[in-house]
Amino acid sequence: MRELFIKLSKMKRSTIFLILIVGMLIPFFVTLKFPYTASPPTKAVFDYIENLPEGSVILVSVDYGPSTLPETEPMLEAILKHAFIKNIRVIGIALTEEGTNLGLRAFENVAKEFKALYNIDIRYGADYVYLGFKSGSEAAILGLGEDIRKVFPKDYSGRDIEDLPMMFNIKNYNDISLVITISSTMLPQQWIIYAQGRYGVPLAIGTTAVLATDWYPYLQSGQIIGLIGGLKGAAEYENLVNWKFKMEGRSLFGMKAIRNMNAVTIAELLIILFILLGNIGYFLEKKGG
Amino acid sequence: MRRFFGEILPLAMAFFFGTTLALQYFFPFRFAQTYYQTMLQWVIGVASMAVIMAVISFIRYNFRKIFEGRDSFSASVALIGFLMMVGLGIFSRESGSLFDKMYNNVYVPINATMFSLLAFYMASAAYRAFRARTLEATLLLVAAILIIIGSTPIGTLLNMDSLTAWILNVPNLAQKRGILIGVGLGAAATSLKIILGIERNWMGGR
Amino acid sequence: MHISTSLWTWLAAALTIGVFSFLYKDNPFYRFVESLFVGVSAGYSVVIITANSFIPNLWNPLFKDGNWPYLVPMILGLFYFAMLSKRFAYLTRIPFAFMIGGGAGLALPLAFQTNVIEQVKSTFLFNPGYYKSLGAFIDAAIIFIGVVSILLYFYFGRKRGTKLGLMPRIGVIFLMIGFGASFGYTVMARLALLIGRISFLLGDWLGIIR
Numbered sequence: 001m002r003e004l005f006i007k008l009s010k011m012k013r014s015t016i017f018l019i020l021i022v023g024m025l026i027p028f029f030v031t032l033k034f035p036y037t038a039s040p041p042t043k044a045v046f047d048y049i050e051n052l053p054e055g056s057v058i059l060v061s062v063d064y065g066p067s068t069l070p071e072t073e074p075m076l077e078a079i080l081k082h083a084f085i086k087n088i089r090v091i092g093i094a095l096t097e098e099g100t101n102l103g104l105r106a107f108e109n110v111a112k113e114f115k116a117l118y119n120i121d122i123r124y125g126a127d128y129v130y131l132g133f134k135s136g137s138e139a140a141i142l143g144l145g146e147d148i149r150k151v152f153p154k155d156y157s158g159r160d161i162e163d164l165p166m167m168f169n170i171k172n173y174n175d176i177s178l179v180i181t182i183s184s185t186m187l188p189q190q191w192i193i194y195a196q197g198r199y200g201v202p203l204a205i206g207t208t209a210v211l212a213t214d215w216y217p218y219l220q221s222g223q224i225i226g227l228i229g230g231l232k233g234a235a236e237y238e239n240l241v242n243w244k245f246k247m248e249g250r251s252l253f254g255m256k257a258i259r260n261m262n263a264v265t266i267a268e269l270l271i272i273l274f275i276l277l278g279n280i281g282y283f284l285e286k287k288g289g
Numbered sequence: 290m291r292r293f294f295g296e297i298l299p300l301a302m303a304f305f306f307g308t309t310l311a312l313q314y315f316f317p318f319r320f321a322q323t324y325y326q327t328m329l330q331w332v333i334g335v336a337s338m339a340v341i342m343a344v345i346s347f348i349r350y351n352f353r354k355i356f357e358g359r360d361s362f363s364a365s366v367a368l369i370g371f372l373m374m375v376g377l378g379i380f381s382r383e384s385g386s387l388f389d390k391m392y393n394n395v396y397v398p399i400n401a402t403m404f405s406l407l408a409f410y411m412a413s414a415a416y417r418a419f420r421a422r423t424l425e426a427t428l429l430l431v432a433a434i435l436i437i438i439g440s441t442p443i444g445t446l447l448n449m450d451s452l453t454a455w456i457l458n459v460p461n462l463a464q465k466r467g468i469l470i471g472v473g474l475g476a477a478a479t480s481l482k483i484i485l486g487i488e489r490n491w492m493g494g495r
Numbered sequence: 496m497h498i499s500t501s502l503w504t505w506l507a508a509a510l511t512i513g514v515f516s517f518l519y520k521d522n523p524f525y526r527f528v529e530s531l532f533v534g535v536s537a538g539y540s541v542v543i544i545t546a547n548s549f550i551p552n553l554w555n556p557l558f559k560d561g562n563w564p565y566l567v568p569m570i571l572g573l574f575y576f577a578m579l580s581k582r583f584a585y586l587t588r589i590p591f592a593f594m595i596g597g598g599a600g601l602a603l604p605l606a607f608q609t610n611v612i613e614q615v616k617s618t619f620l621f622n623p624g625y626y627k628s629l630g631a632f633i634d635a636a637i638i639f640i641g642v643v644s645i646l647l648y649f650y651f652g653r654k655r656g657t658k659l660g661l662m663p664r665i666g667v668i669f670l671m672i673g674f675g676a677s678f679g680y681t682v683m684a685r686l687a688l689l690i691g692r693i694s695f696l697l698g699d700w701l702g703i704i705r
Binding site: 029070151 | 518536539540543544546547548549551552555598601602605606608609610613614616617638673676677680681682683684686687688689690691692693694697703704
């Protein structure tokens with residue numbers, strides 16, 4: 001028995017890889033039904049948007065790159081779905097150049113899905129705009145508090161901002177009900193310092209799990225209104241949006257985060273098993289001298 | 290010449306822009322507002338040129354590699370990829386354009402897959418290196434395992450949600466805040482030193 | 496669902512497999528994919544920054560609208576190009592001075608307010624009656640002890656003979672729990688990235704899963 005455990009703590013790296021892969025594949029072929037009860041920080045973001053009046057404007061900053069796509073993209077899509085179904089208009093911008101086209105693609109995917117599933121037109125320039133990337137992030141964030149036209153005279157494709165009807169009455173943060181940064185970087189720090197700190201605009205953060213724990217102090221101090229953390233947070237938000245659609249008698253869409261999170265769950269259990277096996281082997285060996 | 294443009298002028302500029310931009314927050318006058326707004330525009334403009342510069346040195350670096358015959362295969366591939374993106378980007382950047390397709394089907398999958406490799410290395414590191422050797426290591430291990438379980442729906446099934454939330458909201462929060470205040474004090478001191486010309490690391494080697 | 500018929504998806508799948516091949520060992524195909532990435536990402540960045548930032552925020556105001564004060568940031572920016580010459584590289588300190596000095600000025604009051612004053616304020620401990628419940632008071636007290644002990648550890652942790660007693664040691668305990676929490680979440684993050692690629696290969700490309 002002892003030998004077996006010591007042996008189990010000395011598996012080859014390739015064996016570990018193989019076990020992990022096989023474990024992760026299970027949820028793709030077997031339907032698992034896990035509960036995704038929204039944690040309070042995620043629920044806070046959802047409730048905030050839920051309580052905004054129709055026609056409000058929110059600003060979403062695409063601050064992630066392709067390297068964290070599976071965590072961040074479903075967050076953005078779920079938030080866009082939530083906003084659009086509530087007739088809330090969305091301004092999209094990007095502060096990391098590597099993610100600029102990811103923002104474009106998320107907005108267009110959601111618009112397409114709305115058309116295909118519910119025959120609802122989400123029109124560019126009226127329901128949303130995508131202004132693209134801006135360098136000098138802290139200056140851009142501060143500049144949005146003064147005059148959005150000075151920071152973004154053109155949208156992503158080079159159209160004049162004056163030609164976008166949605167932007168007629170929007171000058172700065174005073175006309176924006178909520179800023180959400182979806183981020184895989186430390187940019188939320190700048191959003192807190194410059195947008196919330198200087199202009200007092202309500203701020204929510206969607207972030208990769210690696211950085212999620214870093215924002216808790218701001219949550220408690222009230223400097224941010226909510227936090228969506230990692231794939232679990234994305235799955236929770238997706239679940240909340242799906243619940244809302246179900247209540248309204250619409251067919252569900254968007255199970256991306258939930259399905260992927262099921263697979264992560266299995267893999268996380270395997271990681272715990274690996275840690276335990278490694279430690280049991282270590283102690284047995286130490287005891288044996 | 291060198292002393293003026295390489296030392297006196299940069300230090301004077303850092304001092305001037307640093308003090309004026311820090312102080313403008315406290316002066317609600319028209320003039321201060323205009324100055325502040327203008328400077329924000331300038332920062333955006335100058336920042337965009339820094340990246341263009343970086344790309345030019347990238348091209349130069351790769352051309353050099355090719356001419357000197359060092360790893361010329363990689364350098365050629367990189368240059369071809371670079372020129373292709375720039376060429377397509379000048380033509381059209383709309384969604385569905387070749388530029389956008391290259392981004393979504395070349396850039397995105399490579400970058401995403403490179404980072405996904407970390408999962409394997411993290412798994413084998415957790416297995417080999419994560420040992421409860423000391424009290425500190427044990428605390429770290431226990432907190433990590435609780436959070437891993439709590440970050441899955443299994444945590445909900447085991448009724449662990451409030452425990453996970455407590456770890457995140459109390460000890461984790463205290464730790465992050467302690468670091469935040471420490472770093473915040475340090476950063477403020479550094480900013481002040483830069484403005485006053487005491488901290489000169491940003492000027493590079495002499 | 497069926498296997499993809501899009502050439503683009505096949506290309507993406509081939510590149511994905513190319514990167515995964517590194518798990519077995521370093522090989523020419525991986526090196527090709529890696530170099531391609533370096534080039535494509537540099538090309539992408541320069542296009543986006545030029546089109547979305549440089550042209551609308553510097554070029555157009557100066558040359559199209561004739562807004563001459565924009566000459567200053569343009570000249571400042573041009574000094575970056577001194578980096579290309581060894582002799583004049585020191586001139587790059589001029590735009591750096593503007594960006595770093597100005598950045599420090601913009602950050603100083605606001606960052607101090609956000610990260611120090613607000614955070615310290617939220618750590619204040621009031622009398623138990625202030626809180627909703629006894630539990631909330633205890634939590635606030637733990638946060639207070641944690642923050643103070645970590646700061647003491649940072650500033651005095653390594654000095655011997657101070658009269659701080661157990662405090663820095665308590666700081667270490669908080670540090671470890673916090674790092675553990677971060678690590679726990681990092682596990683989820685890394686696995687999520689891998690799942691993303693697996694579901695691309697099985698779903699978008701092979702069409703085995705929906």
